[in-house]
Amino acid sequence: MPSAPEIQDxxxxxxxxxxLARYIARLQYTDLPxxxxxxARRGVLxxxxxALAGSHHPTLDILLSxxxxxxxxxxxxxxxxxxxxxxxxxxxxxxxMGHVLDYDDTxxxxxVLHASSPTLAALFALSETSGASGTDFMLAYAVGFExxxxxxxxxxxxxxxxxxxxxxxGTLAASAATARxxxxxxxxxxxxxxxxxxxxxxxQQNRGTMSKSFHAxxxxxxxxxxxxxxxxxFNSADDIIEGKRGFCRTFSDIASxxxxxxxxxxxxxxxxxxHKPYACGxxxxxxxxxxxxIRATANLEPGVISEVTLRVHPLVLSITGLADPQxxxxxxxxxxxxxxxxxxxxxxxxLQYSDARxxxxxxxxxxxxxxxxxxxxxxxxxxxxxxxxxxxxxxxYVEHALGTAANPMPDAAIQAKFMMxxxxxxxxxxxxRVCEYTVSLExxxxxxxxxxxxx
Amino acid sequence: MPSAPEIQDxxxxxxxxxxLARYIARLQYTDLPxxxxxxARRGVLxxxxxALAGSHHPTLDILLSxxxxxxxxxxxxxxxxxxxxxxxxxxxxxxxMGHVLDYDDTxxxxxVLHASSPTLAALFALSETSGASGTDFMLAYAVGFExxxxxxxxxxxxxxxxxxxxxxxGTLAASAATARxxxxxxxxxxxxxxxxxxxxxxxQQNRGTMSKSFHAxxxxxxxxxxxxxxxxxFNSADDIIEGKRGFCRTFSDIASxxxxxxxxxxxxxxxxxxHKPYACGxxxxxxxxxxxxIRATANLEPGVISEVTLRVHPLVLSITGLADPQxxxxxxxxxxxxxxxxxxxxxxxxLQYSDARxxxxxxxxxxxxxxxxxxxxxxxxxxxxxxxxxxxxxxxYVEHALGTAANPMPDAAIQAKFMMxxxxxxxxxxxxRVCEYTVSLExxxxxxxxxxxxx
Numbered sequence: 001m002p003s004a005p006e007i008q009d010x011x012x013x014x015x016x017x018x019x020l021a022r023y024i025a026r027l028q029y030t031d032l033p034x035x036x037x038x039x040a041r042r043g044v045l046x047x048x049x050x051a052l053a054g055s056h057h058p059t060l061d062i063l064l065s066x067x068x069x070x071x072x073x074x075x076x077x078x079x080x081x082x083x084x085x086x087x088x089x090x091x092x093x094x095x096x097m098g099h100v101l102d103y104d105d106t107x108x109x110x111x112v113l114h115a116s117s118p119t120l121a122a123l124f125a126l127s128e129t130s131g132a133s134g135t136d137f138m139l140a141y142a143v144g145f146e147x148x149x150x151x152x153x154x155x156x157x158x159x160x161x162x163x164x165x166x167x168x169x170g171t172l173a174a175s176a177a178t179a180r181x182x183x184x185x186x187x188x189x190x191x192x193x194x195x196x197x198x199x200x201x202x203x204q205q206n207r208g209t210m211s212k213s214f215h216a217x218x219x220x221x222x223x224x225x226x227x228x229x230x231x232x233x234f235n236s237a238d239d240i241i242e243g244k245r246g247f248c249r250t251f252s253d254i255a256s257x258x259x260x261x262x263x264x265x266x267x268x269x270x271x272x273x274x275h276k277p278y279a280c281g282x283x284x285x286x287x288x289x290x291x292x293x294i295r296a297t298a299n300l301e302p303g304v305i306s307e308v309t310l311r312v313h314p315l316v317l318s319i320t321g322l323a324d325p326q327x328x329x330x331x332x333x334x335x336x337x338x339x340x341x342x343x344x345x346x347x348x349x350x351l352q353y354s355d356a357r358x359x360x361x362x363x364x365x366x367x368x369x370x371x372x373x374x375x376x377x378x379x380x381x382x383x384x385x386x387x388x389x390x391x392x393x394x395x396x397y398v399e400h401a402l403g404t405a406a407n408p409m410p411d412a413a414i415q416a417k418f419m420m421x422x423x424x425x426x427x428x429x430x431x432x433r434v435c436e437y438t439v440s441l442e443x444x445x446x447x448x449x450x451x452x453x454x455x
Numbered sequence: 456m457p458s459a460p461e462i463q464d465x466x467x468x469x470x471x472x473x474x475l476a477r478y479i480a481r482l483q484y485t486d487l488p489x490x491x492x493x494x495a496r497r498g499v500l501x502x503x504x505x506a507l508a509g510s511h512h513p514t515l516d517i518l519l520s521x522x523x524x525x526x527x528x529x530x531x532x533x534x535x536x537x538x539x540x541x542x543x544x545x546x547x548x549x550x551x552m553g554h555v556l557d558y559d560d561t562x563x564x565x566x567v568l569h570a571s572s573p574t575l576a577a578l579f580a581l582s583e584t585s586g587a588s589g590t591d592f593m594l595a596y597a598v599g600f601e602x603x604x605x606x607x608x609x610x611x612x613x614x615x616x617x618x619x620x621x622x623x624x625g626t627l628a629a630s631a632a633t634a635r636x637x638x639x640x641x642x643x644x645x646x647x648x649x650x651x652x653x654x655x656x657x658x659q660q661n662r663g664t665m666s667k668s669f670h671a672x673x674x675x676x677x678x679x680x681x682x683x684x685x686x687x688x689f690n691s692a693d694d695i696i697e698g699k700r701g702f703c704r705t706f707s708d709i710a711s712x713x714x715x716x717x718x719x720x721x722x723x724x725x726x727x728x729x730h731k732p733y734a735c736g737x738x739x740x741x742x743x744x745x746x747x748x749i750r751a752t753a754n755l756e757p758g759v760i761s762e763v764t765l766r767v768h769p770l771v772l773s774i775t776g777l778a779d780p781q782x783x784x785x786x787x788x789x790x791x792x793x794x795x796x797x798x799x800x801x802x803x804x805x806l807q808y809s810d811a812r813x814x815x816x817x818x819x820x821x822x823x824x825x826x827x828x829x830x831x832x833x834x835x836x837x838x839x840x841x842x843x844x845x846x847x848x849x850x851x852y853v854e855h856a857l858g859t860a861a862n863p864m865p866d867a868a869i870q871a872k873f874m875m876x877x878x879x880x881x882x883x884x885x886x887x888r889v890c891e892y893t894v895s896l897e898x899x900x901x902x903x904x905x906x907x908x909x910x
Contacts (some may be wrong), residue, residue, distance in 0.1 A: 245617035
């Protein structure tokens with residue numbers, strides 16, 4: 001049915017898509033402030049570790065077997081495996097492995113987006129055929145991240161509408177990033193955004209299933225397809241972000257498309273990116289911080305801890321209130337389990353959320369002695385902990401959890417997390433070389449060297 | 456951020472997804488009524504013709520060049536070309552070529568869906584690696600069509616929200632169809648719908664660009680990916696259609712998920728499928744019918760027609776009111792041009808909407824003598840025509856345009872349309888063999904024989 005006349009009218013007076021595309025197409029590496037470069041380095045290292053940690057997850061076994069069958073061309077690296085597959089398929093697989101453990105970075109300023117899984121999976125896969133220096137790569141990553149988060153800020157509430165932002169905004173981020181890596185001009189970048197947006201998808205109904213982290217991979221491969229088509233002038237609407245039936249208004253009832261341009265080039269969203277120190281939902285993090293903090297200064301014997309009391313935001317109980325989780329996956333939704341392993345292991349990594357730890361008698365005994373008080377006056381990144389051990393009392397208050405914008409993980413902590421994630425998969429020596437490589441990412445002539453270390 | 460507890464609550468009391476999946480998984484070819492089999496035959500033939508006619512469109516040149524670069528594995532046929540590419544890529548390319556001319560079939564009962572482009576492109580591509588008899592193929596097509604239209608009926612208004620149904624519902628249709636072709640069980644079919652739905656996309660903002668028909672191809676390839684993953688038990692939510700954050704409620708504010716099951720197995724939507732006799736928007740069809748009808752009985756000389764008056768639904772003018780189109784593409788939005796070529800050529804096919812015809816002096820002269828009166832009392836499939844030629848007066852009233860559910864194109868007309876579309880691409884002899892093949896599609900052991908004729 002032709003109803004072309006309807007689409008002539010763009011909803012917004014500002015040509016948001018064109019201005020954003022122009023910015024993406026023209027920006028140079030030397031325009032990036034130092035803190036953006038630092039955030040990009042940290043983002044690459046942390047994401048690679050998460051992907052390697054997820055690379056042998058059963059979900060990936062299935063995805064990889066289908067991807068190999070569909071396109072066994074050895075074009076691009078599958079992280080953590082001895083295997084090369086097609087570029088689109090590698091982006092799909094690596095994007096899903098980056099997000100499968102829900103351990104990857106999360107933007108913390110109003111848009112709950114795991115931007116790196118779609119963006120970096122797309123960039124790494126594409127760089128294997130297009131080539132990319134460290135500076136090309138970091139520039140593309142930074143603008144992709146920016147495009148994804150900013151269009152999200154312009155489309156408030158679409159998470160509540162049922163969409164999974166890592167799928168929807170992730171597709172835009174991956175499209176923008178790969179457009180920049182291919183050096184597309186302004187008009188082609190408009191097309192890349194237009195073709196990307198029209199593929200954007202991912203439903204929250206699929207949470208808790210393999211299809212959730214699939215969104216990150218699909219966003220990555222959709223982004224590559226968008227940029228490759230745009231490079232050959234496959235066209236789209238010129239106003240996909242602000243148009244009446246474009247991205248912002250389709251996904252949000254209260255869209256403000258021009259917000260995507262607010263402070264562009266001045267304020268950088270990647271510097272507000274959050275990295276997870278613990279392999280569980282962020283609402284648990286302040287309490288874990290507090291208990292690890294007590295453990296570090298006191299000489300505790302877990303067996304003699306008689307009482308643990310946590311005062312936290314009410315969401316902690318409503319989201320992660322499971323008292324007696326029987327599997328590793330379920331233990332991620334238990335504040336009681338998280339408190340116990342923080343005190344016993346002084347850590348809350350992948351190992352602490354295994355089936356074995358969920359069923360460990362010492363962990364079970366301690367988590368039964370944990371009390372949780374919901375306190376509406378606290379923020380979600382805030383917690384009070386109090387415990388009694390051997391008759392002595394210990395207290396700790398955490399104002400901002402580690403890994404939030406107000407209390408970022410130090411570089412050393414991100415490196416330690418990477419080593420913990422990567423070493424079991426690629427060995428200590430290679431993992432250390434990856435750390436060294438990313439510390440000077442901007443000096444590297446070809447990021448394919450980095451990928452060679454990650455198999 | 457874990458908020459898993461939120462998704463436990465399915466929005467609808469009925470397990471719509473499971474019931475639909477069970478139906479899809481269990482249905483046998485012998486369960487199909489005769490009129491469904493006939494509709495499937497017609498659908499396949501008409502769609503192949505549209506795809507062949509679109510196979511050399513410039514949009515396809517770009518798409519094919521990128522698809523070949525991404526996956527040159529010779530797994531599946533590109534229609535109308537001497538070329539084989541990967542299964543997913545063939546589905547993408549063939550799906551877009553089926554819809555690129557907007558000449559493909561359109562469902563006519565409340566859901567404006569071009570179901571065949573995504574569904575058949577997916578089935579043909581998949582059948583090259585999985586194999587498929589004519590009956591397997593028709594069964595899969597029928598259930599895919601049904602799933603797409605029915606979920607659309609359960610999600611009213613999502614077209615107005617900015618979504619292009621051929622992308623969104625098309626992905627579900629292709630997922631259901633390929634799930635059936637692969638013989639997935641009930642639970643796997645649930646997953647195929649869940650993985651399919653979570654990829655569903657396509658924005659109306661892209662109308663009038665190459666990205667619009669791209670939605671049909673993307674839906675086809677998304678559907679294959681969904682079914683292939685589901686076959687290996689890659690999981691998804693069990694309630695993707697009816698869930699609180701599932702397909703119907705995400706895409707529609709007034710969803711009634713259980714409508715998808717209404718009369719399932721009794722009422723078949725594929726028998727209400729509409730086939731376009733003319734290569735332009737359906738609102739123009741009743742007027743073209745009327746004028747071709749007058750031309751067939753009168754001995755007209757276009758040069759001496761002094762006046763043509765059409766009385767039509769007001770939408771005809773608002774959508775297709777262009778008085779003096781300068782290109783073939785624009786002439787599709789002109790009731791004046793359409794009237795002139797109907798009278799001069801007695802046809803309104805692809806040739807009639809070429810640049811050459813838009814600029815032809817005889818066409819221009821006649822279209823200036825056409826008057827159009829908007830009449831709110833008429834339906835959109837209704838028209839009155841009156842003309843004066845050589846002093847004589849002629850009239851014709853069309854109650855239901857040809858190709859609508861109330862006045863379907865006869866099989867002979869569909870065959871004639873196919874020949875007109877296919878002959879310039881594959882030659883008369885092969886085109887005739889395709890007609891013969893599809894007339895007895897249910898008796899064919901392997902549909903790959905049909906594809907061999909279409910290159």
